[in-house]
Amino acid sequence: NAGVTQTPKFQVLKTGQSMTLQCAQDMNHEYMSWYRQDPGMGLRLIHYSVGAGITDQGEVPNGYNVSRSTTEDFPLRLLSAAPSQTSVYFCASSYARGGNEKLFFGSGTQLSVL
Amino acid sequence: DAKTTQPNSMESNEEEPVHLPCNHSTISGTDYIHWYRQLPSQGPEYVIHGLTSNVNNRMASLAIAEDRKSSTLILHRATLRDAAVYYCILRDGWSGANSKLTFGKGITLSVRP
Numbered sequence: 001n002a003g004v005t006q007t008p009k010f011q012v013l014k015t016g017q018s019m020t021l022q023c024a025q026d027m028n029h030e031y032m033s034w035y036r037q038d039p040g041m042g043l044r045l046i047h048y049s050v051g052a053g054i055t056d057q058g059e060v061p062n063g064y065n066v067s068r069s070t071t072e073d074f075p076l077r078l079l080s081a082a083p084s085q086t087s088v089y090f091c092a093s094s095y096a097r098g099g100n101e102k103l104f105f106g107s108g109t110q111l112s113v114l
Numbered sequence: 115d116a117k118t119t120q121p122n123s124m125e126s127n128e129e130e131p132v133h134l135p136c137n138h139s140t141i142s143g144t145d146y147i148h149w150y151r152q153l154p155s156q157g158p159e160y161v162i163h164g165l166t167s168n169v170n171n172r173m174a175s176l177a178i179a180e181d182r183k184s185s186t187l188i189l190h191r192a193t194l195r196d197a198a199v200y201y202c203i204l205r206d207g208w209s210g211a212n213s214k215l216t217f218g219k220g221i222t223l224s225v226r227p
Contacts, residue, residue: 035217040219041219042218044217045215045217090157099165099205102148105159
């Protein structure tokens with residue numbers, strides 16, 4: 001059982017480059033989300049999705065795009081990378097949006113933007 | 115989602131119980147209380163959750179105040195591997211709820227040998 005899989009684990013970008021962080025889950029989870037974590041900070045919500053074709057913004061959505069064409073995949077796109085987007089990114093999923101469902105997290109993608 | 119407040123850090127001795135507090139004074143009747151922990155260089159992992167009654171599992175216990183405005187995560191015998199950041203968050207149990215699930219900075223737990 002793979003759970004939540006994030007790729008790549010590490011990435012270095014130059015300012016202005018674009019890239020996509022991949023997130024896939026094999027648990028048929030309805031709810032998926034992306035967080036970023038900066039040094040000494042907690043997790044901040046970027047975008048989330050409550051099902052295929054449905055996405056919404058979190059606390060810090062600027063500079064990021066998402067789409068949810070399948071239940072399994074929830075990619076995060078950086079349109080034009082900036083040094084302020086240097087961070088560790090975590091994807092999470094749960095069976096449903098509701099409060100009685102626990103979140104499962106991926107192992108993270110460490111992104112550096114030079 | 116309603117906000118939670120936690121102390122920044124706590125220290126414990128190995129093999130002693132640890133009580134990690136969380137305040138959530140604006141909790142609504144449908145909010146579940148969740149705890150997650152994040153070990154160094156890893157993604158967060160689920161620890162425990164509950165609604166009104168105290169809960170136990172193999173990792174920890176969750177004690178919920180009668181008015182539900184606070185809760186305590188209890189690690190019965192701390193080990194060095196329990197040194198982590200512990201997050202207390204609220205998730206609305208209503209099926210149509212806003213799913214903007216936010217974490218704070220959590221409590222950094224240090225365990226002394």
